[in-house]
Amino acid sequence: MREANGVSGNALIASADAARNTGIDLLRGLAIVLVILNHIGIRIPLKKTLLAEFLPRSFLSNLNYNGYEAVFVFFVISGFLIAGNALRRWGDLARIDIKTFYALRFSRIVPCLLLLVVVLSVLHALSVQDYVIDRPGQSLPRAVLAALGLHLNWYEGMTGYLPGNWDVLWSLSIEEAFYIGFPIVCLLTRRVWILAPLLVLLAVSMPWTHSALTGNEIWQEKAYLPGMSAIAIGIIGALLAKRWPVLPTALTRSLIIVGSLGMLAEMFGGRLLWPLMGDSILLLLTVSTMLVLIALQARPVSTLRGFGWLASWGRLSYEIYLSHMFVVYAVVRVYRATGSDIRWGFLWYLLALPLCWRLGKAVARFVSIPCERALRARLVGRTAAFDPRMASSR
Template structure:
């Protein structure tokens, strides 16, 4: 088994951490600022930690495109030689063993009327939620019916990824290399124009449309192709990593200033920054660091964390409100325990799905 790349896992760990904190922040409305922590904590830092879950998903998209394209090249030699049966089988074995039981639990909670999991009567149905999740049209379903229950809502990004990977290997086989690169480049550069095609008033579809998310995946694929041809020196890789970190931190911490002075370039900065870090880490994998081992582990468990964390988040929010009602003073104390609980849940889930996958394959 190929050794994990600590740098890529750190980036993935940061992204899933931002997603978890964001989803915990939303039910508390203004979770950190009105709490006791907000009296002395820097507002910009608290906002950056609390409200960048959506942006973190786009970092995931870039990482996904980079890793998938890299693996195709490593296994098959080049994208044009991708073996469809093996590719689709690998995606199914990676996605379905955890997705299926998670959907079963979601459906059970919804049927029992658990808040945060049960759809609004007349708006959505359990059958509709399940069918759209399994057909990777969940974001389309939300666009037609409105926001899904919070426990289900994370499934929109999975639909975008898997819809992309249904068609991507076919493009690799059908299009000449230069034309494929041209299509991917045009798609990547069109990220913002594609978002602007949807009226901002249609908030659900504006956030969760297929093509902008796929454009971020295209950025990752292009970075993987560049990494095959360009091998930066260690010094160049360090500079790339620093540049990438700056590009990511700017929209996360100073998104308002970026928007004011650099127009609507936030998502481009996120994609470019993610690509730069991925190229640097791929060329010269950093050595694991003891103080960042937990973050790398979160990156390695990012899929399990992503699908399961809302069970912990919604349970914690319900418990907090049962004890303290709408008081905001002490909301900050739940963040570290929630992240730790999500982490503790993801590990056994990963081992269980690995065991089930191995049994099913034999």
Template sequence: MIGSQRNPHIDVLRGAAIAIVLVLHFALAYGLKDSPLGTLFGPAFVNAVALNGNFGVTVFFVISGYLITDNSLRRWGSLARIDARAFYLARARRILPPLLLALGIITVLGSVGVPYFDNADGDRLLPASFFVPAVGSVLTFWHNVLMQSAGYFNYCLNIYWSLSVEEMFYLLLPLAGLLLRRTWPIVLLCVAAIVIGPVYRAHHADNELFYMYGYLACFDAIALGCLTALLAERRAAPLPYARPLRWLAGALLVAVYLRGIGGHEVFGFTWIALSAAVILLTAHGQVNGGVAGSRTLAPLRWMGRLSYELYLFHIIVLALLRNLFDQPDVGYATRLPLLVLFIALSALLAYGVQRALQSLRNRDKSGLPSPA
């Protein structure tokens, strides 16, 4: 976001990232290679597109690091002058209302034993009381750590591991500014995170709960986003050859994505993050242009604006669909229509939640009484 204007390039990138996350979760639930898409494009290509969606989360981390740093620089002038109280309150106002709603839905349905909402994974069934540490870990930034000890235990809740990574970044950024006081130590801290990330993933390449979900496995992507914002802030003029560089970075991102995560756990995430960072750098300050007016990319821009709500609520929609349509009963001809239905329902729910919460915020700002 640039002032009060959104950057359409960022919205498109964010829309693409959430789209591949949705496709990943649908493919894990129902499969896509045995569908008309598999016949049209080939099973190998469909699997490459559908099953590497965790790279989309890496793109989100880069965007988050970039936007939070850029907005903080614009508001306070430097990271050392961040007003921690104002920063935390702003993050809480954005994150908590839709998150609490999603957690409430999952907890209520899971507590009464609705499949895919309860604390069950495989042959294990944890009691409803496990929602206390599970939900608590989401709200206190260590759900990914809980998963590393408990394994996969709740179909809906477990996707919120990435929110814990982002929340930890939100917690640490003002503290880093307060303690380090100057930009160059923060830059060194980001460089250290970028170096540590592949090393950490290399030591845990046999366990996705660590190489994919650990703080140290993800902070390098956030750090690249932070460095991108710091570099962009110091440039007085637009980046030369921005468009060809952006296309080159986009091509690299697609190539690494299609190559896949398997066998490339160590540096695959680094290349995805670096590609996304270059796209953000070349798009810095460009609130107009071809992407802004492209009708073809309008759905991705729209999804990008809804990405947080889509992230929170799509898994609820998918869990409900899995209760209605068993995987063995979903055949070749029905997988693609079900995918379309899943995306449409997720988008409608996300849009409804966003509009409802925005309406409540506007009503509170206007001083009008909230509805009973």
């Protein structure tokens, strides 16, 4: 590996890994596992397996059907990390270097996105099952434009679901559309006391912007404003974490307990809470996530015995998120081709999950890390190629 500024590449990677917040990686790891459990569970439900004889069916269903909620957790983490990294890099959101900000986002997001779009386009052209875009009103050129133009969520809302590998890009459309406007708003507002109320207004609008779209299930789930509200909550958390960088141990523990209980209540008690809270239930989830993030930032977790594997999922969450449907489709196809008994379906999870991690690891090693390093060095400069402060951003 080439040297940059007199420091070996391996040393820079080690420095970046050391700078990561293990607690936040664990939270991201949990979120990506829930996404994968959702996509496998749609096809091999855990509640129909032998596990239902030992565990409550409602618990197994919750393991399978919290993928959407997990994406909102990702939105909050994204806002928290990217705003936090911007605050550390520039000291104030009003001093963001817009060119550098966009270059860093481009370097991180675009290489894997382009590779995915190319691979999916080839599979569609070859008429490979599970990868063909064949719904009325949909086409490959239009799907490519939607993916690269950051409106795949809207495209699905208007035309229906795309194949699974395309479908996962709905959240990326929301996220990156937000970050196109974010530095501009920061530079225009210039003051936190102006920016913060705008973020709060966007955050608390979540229940109304989500409920207002009743009648189009896909668009209601994947509309821009609810997802952007979750990102705004993460940014609010980053601003609060900067204001109070160190918290008393008792308060930190309280935030983790309250936040964790709020997240668990939404994910595993949603049916009970829905009659009371309605669409505000997503606000409970996202604010609870923010509280946990503030606590983890104030009191970073260096190691947590027995959970290193989950933290590694968090470190690879972007690569796993974009690539995991290749594994899900392959495993499910083998499961069906072999005529496997649904009662033993849970065993196929044990095959799919490590394969998802392995594929994500390979994508990171051979695509995202070298491409991001090269692009950052070219677009921003050597000092940003392996900036440990940016290591935790998506």
